[in-house]
Amino acid sequence: MIFGLFSNMAVRSQRLAVALLFIFSGVLSFPLGQETKPTPNMLNVHLVPHTHDDVGWLKTVDQYFYGDRNDIQHAGVQYILDSVVDQLLKNPDRRFIYVETAFFYRWWKQQSSSMQQTVKKLVNEGRLEFVNGGWCMSDEATTHYSAVIDQMTMGLRFLNETFGPCGRPRVAWHIDPFGHAREHASMFAQMGYDGFFFGRLDYQDRARRRRDKEQELLWRASDSLTPPMADLFTGILPNGYNPPEGFCWDQSCDDPPIRDDPDLEDYNVDDVVRRFLAIANSQAIVYKTDHIIMTMGSDFQYENANLWYKNLDKLIHYVNALQANGSKVNVLYSTPSCYLQELHRANLTWALKMDDFFPYADDAHDFWTGYFTSRPALKRYERISNSNLQVTCNQLEVLSGPASRKGPFGEGDKKAMAVAQHHDAVSGTEKQHVANDYARRLAHGWQRCQVLVSNSLAALSGSSAERMYCDNLNISVCPLTESTLSVSVFQVVPVSAATREVRRNRGFAVNELVFQVQAPPLGFTTYSVSLLQDGPPPASTQHRTPTAIQNKNLCVHLPQFLRVTFDPDTGLLSSLSNLETKQTIKLTQNFYWLVYNASDGNNLQSDQPSGAYIFRPNSSTPFLISKTAKTESIQTSGVQEVRQWFAPWVSQVVRLYTDSKALELEWTVGPVPIDDDLGKEVITRLDTSIKTSQYFYTDSNGREMLQRKTDFRPTWNLRQSEPIAGNYYPINSRAFIKDDVDQLTVVTDRSQGGGSIHNGSLEIMLHRRLLYDDVRGVGEPLNETSNIFPKGLVVRGRLLLSLDRPPSAADAHRPLAQEVVLQPLLTFTDGDLHPNTQLEFSGLQAALPPAVHLLTLTQWDKDSVLLRLEHQFQSWESKLNSQPVTVNLQKLFSTLEVLGVSELNLSANQWKDEMTRFHWTPMTGTGHLNLFIRFYYISS
Incomplete structure (x- = not known):
């Protein structure tokens, strides 16, 4: 039996040669017709014809493209593109913008060469303009920045290679996502966009900005990058993304057409013009220039x-x-880029914003904070799929060369991951059958990726043994190990009753094998496991609550790491200690369901129910699931576990691995009971002795951290109407609370919603099962079941807790969060090792500095590789690791000789030294330290 453990993968010897790519950058000028010219000294109204085409929502991606299942929603993207191109050709003044490259790519591949040339002419003339240009319009709350960069790169690369400089979008366009992340704006700026437009804004924020004419602003989207590197002009659209009231002329609309025959009784031109002028003038009052959109x-x-x-x-x-x-x-x-160009020519100063646009509410009791957690199983699967794609498929394809590409491997996994970033995909706001389709696509992509992984590892290790992939290890299911190892002989760690209940009849392992492993950076390690006549001693099992558990560094001269104490009467956590830093905090943890109780809408203040989007509690007091936990403790030389049962549907393992600086809480929730006709939103809450003074911190798309304050918004005076839902924020990879002495960091294994409702506490929503639709369009309650779990979905996940001193806490939690996002892959093979098998390999000559993270290593084309290195610390986080770092690329890889390096922008569709962007002047602003983040493109 061979266990292969893989981290950031390995390589065989290659040489990289120089290749030249020509990418034009700069401001593009298009010929304008008579009806497309702004006029000085007038109010110029820029009409932007557009369609918003969700890459899955009420229907699947395929159903939307082909116009299938119109009984659900009448929509067919292929017909939209057919019709728009036809109409653009009939009048040279007409304009149209298109956003979702996933759909356009599919349509383009079906066109004749003559039609393709026609479309290229429309693009070259500026009559068809691409905006945003990513594979999809990604969600901004529940996506990780690494996956967002990938899907943007995929879409922009297609546009660049198909249309050249005229196809490169100059404007980011996120008209539908439900709140806006600062890291997204930072990424857009680093991708070379001149501006960013969106539609959804908190109703109180919009009212204040309308009053102060600040619906167009300069967003300083990083506190670490030197301005204007992450500065992005941002415009808030006046009608969301809809036309003004009374001016919708689609086949789906009911507004009357313009009847301009004066001989007709119902001639309405005068009325239409009057109403339009009134709308235009009222809009102009709340914007700063003589141009409106x-x-x-x-x-x-x-x-x-x-x-x-x-x-x-x-x-x-x-x-x-x-x-x-x-x-x-x-x-x-007009188009957004033409409109933006006129705003730039106005040469005004713009209000400066430095926080983000979360949470989003469209009314006093309607906070869109439920989707931060909706469909937690899909959110985890998306995160695992991203890890598999980055850590194995992309890197192995580069490091093993052409040998990896024998077989059916293609772009399927990359496209599936790109589609999953859509704002109705990983967000959890789609219909159930669409969520199933996203999961199916991810699974199919991973199956194809496995072929590449097997080919690559065979080439790198010299072993052609068949490799197996166990995708259900989190519930102790792996058919190969169960059938070939009689692990009952080992009696290492018995499989818990909770795990046996979750896995049902999908596996029958009695025990789990636990041992410490290490894999080199960008490499792999192989472990062989054999049956011994005299195995290790059995695990020590106690059916009483231990007073404490603690672990230690395996180096005998170094101090112990963590100590966790339990209340013997309740079985709950009572304290956490870092023995290295001599810190101890009071820490209690329990599970609750909400009144916050998944509101059924019967509330005196509002009839808004919780749903896929909305979190709407009836009360600020949660229901405690249990005051006590039944416990069982397991102790071996490698791991200590305290298994807690709070209810038949809620359990947890408190786990300390030897030599680990993080406490693991593995929670299992479900099926959430609904026999009382109440949906439920389940949270876990950590209550501590840390004096937070209403402040806490959450990450932005897994990258920079943002300070939050309960019942507070930095840019307007908040009238808080929902003290729970209005204080929930997206937690993509980590959150923390701190005072001057202690910092408790929680690392999550998927995107979740959470907040610090009470001083010293941090709560995270784990699971949602709801019985009512929240009337935001999805048209069904968030009530997930499956063939395996017909009584309701069971979800398992992990939280990792670390306790450190605030000045140095980031040195521990940032690498820990990256390890959870990009986790090693285990593969298995049955049989003895060949004598010439290479057991260990690293693709790096030495580990990267702690501040530097290898974000991307992927094959670009036959002879070139795309490499992204990032500085992963903010300027204020660490005295040691926030400093600039230099990396010698010539000495980076152990078997790759780098002969040429050319730097591109973040999305790899422009040379960095040719990237030009509009300069915008803020009303106020201060400089920030440079983090020296650089993104490289390796030519070969």
Whole structure:
């Protein structure tokens, strides 16, 4: 039996040669027709024809593209693109923007060469403009920055290679995500975008910004990158992403067309023009320049583009005709980049923003903070899939060369991961059958990736033995080890009753084998396990609550690490100590369900229920699931466990591995009971002696940390109407609370929602099962079941807790969070090792400095590789690791000789030294330290 443990993978000898890629950058100028020119000294109204095409939501990606299942929603993206191209050709003044490359790529591949040339001409003339340009419009709360960068790179690469410089988007366009992350803005800035437009904004924030004319602003999206590196002009669209009221002319709309025959009784041109001018003037009052933007389109519109364009042509004509009588309003077909260019030419100063746009609420009791946790199993599967793609498929393809690409491996796993970043995918806000489709795509992509992994490891190790992949190890299921090892002989760690209940009949292992392993950076290690006549001593099992458990460094001269105490009467945690730093905090932890009780809408203040999007508790007091926990403790030389049972549907393992500086809490929740006709939102809460003074910290898309304060917003005076839901924030990989002495950090294994409702506490929502739809469009309650769990979904996950001194805590929790996001892969093979098998390998000559993380190593084309290195510490986090770092690329890889390096922007679609962006002047602002983050492209 051979166990292969893989971290950031390995390589065989290759040489990299120089290749040249020509990527044009700079401001593009397009010829403008008569109806597309702004006019000085007038109010210029920029009409932007667009469609918002979700890459899955109520229907699957395939159903949306083909127009299938119109009984669910009438939508067919292929017909939209067909119709728009046809209508653009009929009038050179017309414009259209398109966003989702996943759909456009599919449509493009089906077109004839003559049609492709026609579309290229439209793009070159600026009549068809791509905005955003990623594979999808990603969610901003529940996505990890590494996956977002990948999906943006995939979409932008296709546009760049297909259309050249005219196809490169200049504007980021996130009109539908439900709140906006600072790290997304930082990434967009580093990808070379000139500006960013979105539609959804907290209702109180919007009211304040309308009053102060700050709906267009400069977002300083990093406290570590030197301005303007992460500065991004940001515009808030006036109508979300819909047309003004009364001006929707799609086949899905009910507004009357423009009837311009004066001989007809129902002639309405005068009324249409009057209403339009009133809307334009009222909008101009709350924006700063003599240019305003109007989005003319909405969800899956323009399937019959003639309806839209015929009426827009008339609207432009009749409004502009009034200029002869002194009107100062000029209407034109436009695009976001044309609009942005006019704002830049205005040469004004703009309000500065340095926090983010979370949480988002569209009314006093309607906070969109439930989706931070919705569909927790899908959220975990997406995170595992990202790890598999990054740590194995991408890196192994580079390091093992052409030998890895024998077989069916292709782009399927990358496209599946890219689609999963969509704002109705990993967010958990889709219909159940669509969530199933996302999971199916991820599974299919991983199956194809396994072929590449097996080929690569065979080439690198010299062993051609068949490799097996056990995807259910978290519930102790691996058919190969169960059938070939009589692990009952070992009696190492018995499988818990909770695990046996979760796995049902999918596995029958009695014990788990636990031993410490180490894998070299960018490499692999192979372990062989054999049966011995006299195995290790059996695990010590006690059916009483231990007073304490603690672990130690295996080096005998170094101090012990962690000590955890338990209340013998309740079985609950009572304290946590870091024995290295001589810290101890009081720490109690328990599980609750909410009144926060998954509101059914019967509330005196509001009838809004909780649902896939909305978190709407009825009360600020949660229901305690149990005051006590039944316990069982397991002790071996490698691990100590205290297994806790709080209810038939809630259990946990408190686990300390030897030589680990983090306490692991492995929770299992479900099926959430609904016999009382109440849906439930389940949280775990950590109550500590740390004096937080209402402050706590959460990450932004897994990268920089942001300070939060209960019942507070940095840019407006908050009127708090939901003291629980209004204080929940997305936790993508970690959160912490601290005072001057102690910092408790919690690392999560998926995106979850949480907050610090009480001083000294940190709570995280783990699972949601709801019985009502929240009336935000999905049209069904968030009530997940499956064939295995017909009575309700069971979810298992991990929280890792670390206790440190605040000045140095980041030195521990940042690498820990990266390890959880990009976890090693275990593969298994049955049989003896070949004598010439290479048991261990590292693709690096030495480990990278602690401050540097290898973010991307992936094959770009046949002869070139894309490499991204990042400085992973913020400027204020660490006295040691926040300093600039230099990496010698020539000496980085053990078997790769780097002959040429060219630096690109973050999305790898422009040379870095040719990337030009608009400069914007803030009203106020201060400089920040440079973190010296650089992203490299290796040419070969």
